[in-house]
Amino acid sequence: MQDIFLNTVQDFNEYQGMETLHPLVSVVHVENTEHIKECVMHYGVYAIYLKENKGCRLSYGRTPYDFDEMTVTSFAPGQVVKVEPNPDVPFAKFTALAFHPDLLNRTALGRNISRYEFFSYTSTEALHLSAQEVEVFRGVLALIEQELHRAIDKHTRELIVSNVELLLNYCLRFYDRQFITREEINHSVVKQFLHLLDEYLDTQAEQDGLPTVAYFADKCCLSTGYFGTLVKTETGRTAKDLINDRILSKSKELLQSEMLSVTQVSSLLGFEYPQHFIRFFKSLTGKTPAQWRVA
Template identity: 25%
Template structure:
């Protein structure tokens, strides 16, 4: 005998399905789309087959688009600007007036409105993708991100003197980028690291209380942000990138033992426990709220074989994936009956 859920429960499940669909429709701007949307010349390396090239560019900026729509970007951007800006992040609005340096990365969704079409003085826009990052550059970007709480947009207000100092370094990036020196990438990467370290130094001078924050706490926040950033999985064709403690430690540029110690101290749970806990939560959501096959769900969560996924879920929940999948089918039938 099939037990039909209450109308309120059915409605709740329907809303969950709608929310999942909206998440899957999230807009992410590619680096190619950035050039197209801003009417800038498209570098030739961008037009190569996807995945075959890294990309870096440094652009001078005087005339600016007045608005950028709300979305994530799948590239890193560092902007040196002297303007009045309004950033929107979720329900938070951040207003900036005057010289500043702004950092954005692929995890941030935001919109931007400029109050003036032109910067008060020449600025720069620096773009690069994940493939361009070296280990050293990843490490310093992590240190920068660790300074910011989740509710603070990564920007740093500058004095006129600091703005002019950064302008010289960005001009150096521009000169190297347009030059032909054999080791120009090495110079560019080191200049980027210098710019980021100087930004960290200035931010710590502006906010001395940040110096008192324990690095382990920042590491815990960085880990949780990286873990949560993989979810929800929006397509059966996509798979999570990090599943093991070693993979997370490598991405965060720390030893796996140090990561585990910090998480155990900060959360009371091991790295493995936190990862598995989050994967179980996502597995349950996908089994109950999508029409993906069990094989597709397992693959999207990093399991090479369906039987490995089944063993994992039964170990943590006491039931096989087919149990929850069957419940989902019954639930959909009930929804159709009452629609």
């Protein structure tokens, strides 16, 4: 299996067979006539693809991307993505934006790039666009592309970065819409999360330690970022808050048994040290476990 290293925009363009108009950013339109080959792509640039057919299967980590026609997938530097041919649609068709992290140096977007968590979404998390959203997406890419075909001047970088930021902000809006329109799916994920959480506290916490958001995201086959946003959208509260609520509820249940000491309750819940449990309990109730017990 071939390894493809996309460390620069030049690398990205050469792989797609496109001319490089700017060393730090590129917009490409690809409609391959050659069959897609299995490979592993190592990203050193940011890349956002508007997939226009089911030309290949993508996987990041151990689970596949969920995408169809007119969906957006996003990758960030450091990510490794496996590409496999789709026998039913052997040719890829997509539009893509690629930009190097250096493009964002000393810009507000560079300082705030972490807010675009969809770059870390890993599985079953592609952005599915409506026809109107596709037009918006293409329209912003067209603005970037226009700048790339102009002679570079003192305004070029500022205008390109502004439009990249505009595109990312639209992606945030479209993801918010997707979280809302997938209400039934989201509800089932939250239901599964809470069931797994209760099960964990009952059977695993003492051995494996305190439950984490990352653990349940993985169990639901979602990245931590996507899972956290989904839970917050569906419940109005963070996944961490819900975990803490369940730990507190379970601790009160255990403390009602006079057979268990505070130290034993702490251990059953997965706390490494009893003082950590006491601090946690007091921060949420205003009382220590011992004080709550006699209240």
